[in-house]
Amino acid sequence: MGLGPPLPMLFKSRRNLIILLAIAVVAVGALLWAGTGRADHLQGSTYSTSPGGYGAWWQWMEQRGNPVERWRKPGDELTNLPTPVTLLRIDPRPITNIAPYGDGGNVTPQEWEWVARGNRLVYLGRWAELTEAPFTQTVASDQGPVRIQGRRRSPQKEGKILADEYGTLIWRQRQGRGEIIWVVPPFLAANAFQDDPGNFALLQSLLTEGNNPLWVDEYLHGYKDTETLQKEGLASVWAYLQNTPLMLIFLQSLVAVILLVIFGNRRFGQPQAPPSPTSNNNQAYIHALAQVLEKGDRPQFVVQQLLQAESPSLQRRLGNLPKAKESEATAALLTNLSQPDKLPKNESDLRVWLKQWQQLQAQLPPSS
16 A cells, blocks of 8 residues: 655645745745844843854953853842842843833833842943934043944933933933943944953943942843743743744644645545446447447448438438428438448548538437
8 A cells, every 4th residue: 555655756746846845935934034033132142142242241351350140030030139239231122123212221110119229220222312423433431442333322411421422322320229321332342342442341340330249131132040931931841942943943844744744645544445437338339349440441331320220210300390392402411411422431521421410410300
């Protein structure tokens, strides 16, 4: 019992090939979409070595004796940390997806309260308005020249830390006993600025004011510790796959296999034998006799047999004609077709004779 055509046979069908190509295009597109979303989420992460990541700066801080711990819990659990601490948060969202700066950035009410208790939040990626500033510009600071990429500046006047003629880039906002340091450029000390020591030093100075323990928010970039994973129900392998592109790959592969099985004619049940053809002896006899007569080139014999079989019926139908003139004309046509010298001698003559015979049949009324 066969199981259908082998896999290479599927590609010989144009329909199957188009279906397989469509599946491949959808799969690649979904993977690219998932991969792009994942890459955007890692912008600003100290685990990332991409140009927008902060892996190089994180190692640079550790080498200078200012290690930065990675925070991998939700923001509402910051209250479990001993006060005071300094938290670095780098917003991974594109600047066009962030609401105007009046909303307070990506900071929850619980986190505002946490800051007010005497903690510090250094926030990179604060929304600001577009200005006429050049995209790349070097701004002087106490830590040396700082290279800025971006045209956004804030009109903030109070608490300025770094500014140029186009507006404010970094400023300080008091909140209770604590404070928030707002930084407009999200890539102030990203990996792409490793050749600009002033950028790394400026971010270091912003964090080390007050000599608090230093933390960087990695939960915002999708990193979670074991305790958080268990609380959120993500500790199992299956749940992990549901939250990664691997789950998407698995589902696409499953759909592709099902389509291959269906279009490969692999049945999901017991095989059914094709019905055996029913024999028709009369039809077989007629077909065999026609082949013999065709090979023997005997059209006259065919005509004689036809006239002999149809003569009684034709005589009755001639008598049913309503007018004598029509009966005489039809009888004359029948006589003409029956003359020995009018009988066909080859296949083309036989076709002409049969056409005249059909015309004669059409002129006669049905047999009563």
